[in-house]
Amino acid sequence: MTGPALSNPSPSPTDRSRVRRTRERGFYDRATILRILDCGLHCHVGFLADGHPFVIPTMYWHDENHLYFHGSRASRMMRAAEGRSVCVTVTHFDGLVLARSAFHHSANYRSVSIFGTAEPIDEAGRAVQLEHLMERLFPGRWRQLRPVRRKELKATRVLRVALSEASAKIRTGPPIEDPKDSGWPAWAGVVAFQTIALPPQSDVHVKAGCAAPAFALPQG
Amino acid sequence: MTGPALSNPSPSPTDRSRVRRTRERGFYDRATILRILDCGLHCHVGFLADGHPFVIPTMYWHDENHLYFHGSRASRMMRAAEGRSVCVTVTHFDGLVLARSAFHHSANYRSVSIFGTAEPIDEAGRAVQLEHLMERLFPGRWRQLRPVRRKELKATRVLRVALSEASAKIRTGPPIEDPKDSGWPAWAGVVAFQTIALPPQSDVHVKAGCAAPAFALPQG
Numbered sequence: 001m002t003g004p005a006l007s008n009p010s011p012s013p014t015d016r017s018r019v020r021r022t023r024e025r026g027f028y029d030r031a032t033i034l035r036i037l038d039c040g041l042h043c044h045v046g047f048l049a050d051g052h053p054f055v056i057p058t059m060y061w062h063d064e065n066h067l068y069f070h071g072s073r074a075s076r077m078m079r080a081a082e083g084r085s086v087c088v089t090v091t092h093f094d095g096l097v098l099a100r101s102a103f104h105h106s107a108n109y110r111s112v113s114i115f116g117t118a119e120p121i122d123e124a125g126r127a128v129q130l131e132h133l134m135e136r137l138f139p140g141r142w143r144q145l146r147p148v149r150r151k152e153l154k155a156t157r158v159l160r161v162a163l164s165e166a167s168a169k170i171r172t173g174p175p176i177e178d179p180k181d182s183g184w185p186a187w188a189g190v191v192a193f194q195t196i197a198l199p200p201q202s203d204v205h206v207k208a209g210c211a212a213p214a215f216a217l218p219q220g
Numbered sequence: 221m222t223g224p225a226l227s228n229p230s231p232s233p234t235d236r237s238r239v240r241r242t243r244e245r246g247f248y249d250r251a252t253i254l255r256i257l258d259c260g261l262h263c264h265v266g267f268l269a270d271g272h273p274f275v276i277p278t279m280y281w282h283d284e285n286h287l288y289f290h291g292s293r294a295s296r297m298m299r300a301a302e303g304r305s306v307c308v309t310v311t312h313f314d315g316l317v318l319a320r321s322a323f324h325h326s327a328n329y330r331s332v333s334i335f336g337t338a339e340p341i342d343e344a345g346r347a348v349q350l351e352h353l354m355e356r357l358f359p360g361r362w363r364q365l366r367p368v369r370r371k372e373l374k375a376t377r378v379l380r381v382a383l384s385e386a387s388a389k390i391r392t393g394p395p396i397e398d399p400k401d402s403g404w405p406a407w408a409g410v411v412a413f414q415t416i417a418l419p420p421q422s423d424v425h426v427k428a429g430c431a432a433p434a435f436a437l438p439q440g
Binding site for chain 1: 235236240241254261262263264265266267268269270271272273274276277292294295296305306307308309311312315316318320321322323325327329331333335352353354357360361362364365366368369373376377390394395401402403404405406407408409410411412413414415416417418420421422423425426427429430431432433435437
C-alpha cells in the first residue's frame with residue numbers, strides 16, 4: 001500500500017510525536033510509517049472516557065494518508081473516540097535482546113504512534129472502506145460475500161486518523177552494551193520472534209467448491 | 221505465575237472495567253486475567269500528557285496482584301504515568317474469523333485491560349523487580365550477568381498497577397453468523413496465528429562455553 005511518492009514525505013515531528021529518548025530510533029517520514037503499517041493487522045487505540053485513558057485493541061487498515069478502524073455504533077471506544085483526540089499505536093514486537101548486564105537488555109521492535117482527531121466516515125464512505133479492509137486481507141473476497149445490508153452499515157462506525165502527526169520507533173540488531181562488559185562470561189545475542197498463519201480451519205457448513213482464501217501474514 | 225488461590229478471585233467490574241458490548245466475552249476473575257498475562261511479553265500503556273492520550277508499547281511482568289513495567293527515568297511515559305491514572309492493555313491476536321458476510325467477520329483474541337494508578341517502586345524494590353522480569357524470561361540468568369550498578373538502578377524507573385480493576389475479553393472459535401447465510405457459497409472459518417521464537421543469534425563477542433538460554437514463548 002505504499003505506492004507513489006508523497007507530497008510531504010518527511011514532516012517535522014510535533015512536540016507530541018517527537019521521540020524524546022533514544023532519538024536515533026525515531027523516524028517521521030511517511031515511507032517508514034507506511035512500511036510498518038503495511039505489516040500489521042491490529043492496533044491499540046488510546047482515548048479518554050470520563051477523564052481516564054483507555055487502550056483498546058482493534059483491527060486497522062490504511063491508505064497513504066489515513067489509518068482507519070471500525071466498530072459497533074454502540075461501542076464505548078467508537079462513541080468516546082469520535083471527534084476527539086486519540087493516539088493509535090501499531091507494534092511489531094520482533095525479539096528479545098540479551099546483553100551481559102541486565103541494564104542493557106532490550107527488545108527489537110517496530111512501532112508507529114499516530115496522534116490526531118478521530119474523524120467519522122459517512123455511510124457511503126463506510127461501504128467503500130469496509131471493502132478496503134476486506135480486500136487488503138483477502139483480495140477478491142468482497143464480491144464473493146453475501147452483500148452488505150443497509151442496517152449493517154448503519155450499525156457500524158468507521159473512524160480515521162490522519163497520518164500527518166505520527167512517529168515510528170525502530171530498534172533492530174544485537175545488544176549495545178558497555179565495551180568493558182564484552183568479556184563477561186554470559187551469553188548475549190538476539191532471540192527473534194516470528195508470527196505465522198496456521199492452515200485455515202473450515203467452518204462446519206462450508207460447501208464443496210468453496211476454497212479457503214490464500215493468506216499470508218504481511219512480513220516486514 | 222498463577223499459584224495459590226486468591227482472596228478476591230471474582231471482583232465485580234467497575235464502570236470503567238465492564239465490557240459493554242458483547243458482554244459474553246468479558247471476564248473479571250483473577251485466574252482468567254493472570255492466564256492471559258502469563259502468555260505475554262509486551263503491553264500497551266495508555267496515559268495522558270498535556271491533556272492528550274498516548275499509547276506506548278513496553279515490556280511487562282506481573283505477580284498475582286500487580287502488573288509492572290519499567291523505563292528510563294527520562295522517558296515521557298515514565299514521567300507522565302507516575303502517580304496518574306493509566307490503562308495497560310495486553311493483547312494476544314489469535315486469528316482472523318471469516319464469515320459469509322462482511323459484517324460477521326471477526327478476530328479471535330485474548331486481551332486484558334487494567335485500570336489504575338501507576339505506583340512507583342523504590343530503589344530496593346526495583347532491584348527485586350528487575351530480577352523478577354529477567355527470571356520470568358530466562359530462569360537462572362540473573363546471577364550470570366554482570367551485577368547491576370547503583371547508577372543503573374537510579375536511572376531506571378519501575379511502575380506497577382494493581383490488578384484489582386481489570387477486565388479480560390476473549391473471543392475464540394468459528395464465525396457466528398445469520399443462520400440463513402450458512403448456505404451462501406463463500407468459504408468461512410478461522411485462520412489462526414502463532415508466534416514462535418526463532419533460534420538464538422549469538423553476539424559476536426560470545427565466549428566459548430556461554431550457551432544461549434533455553435527460551436520458548438509462553439503459549440496460551
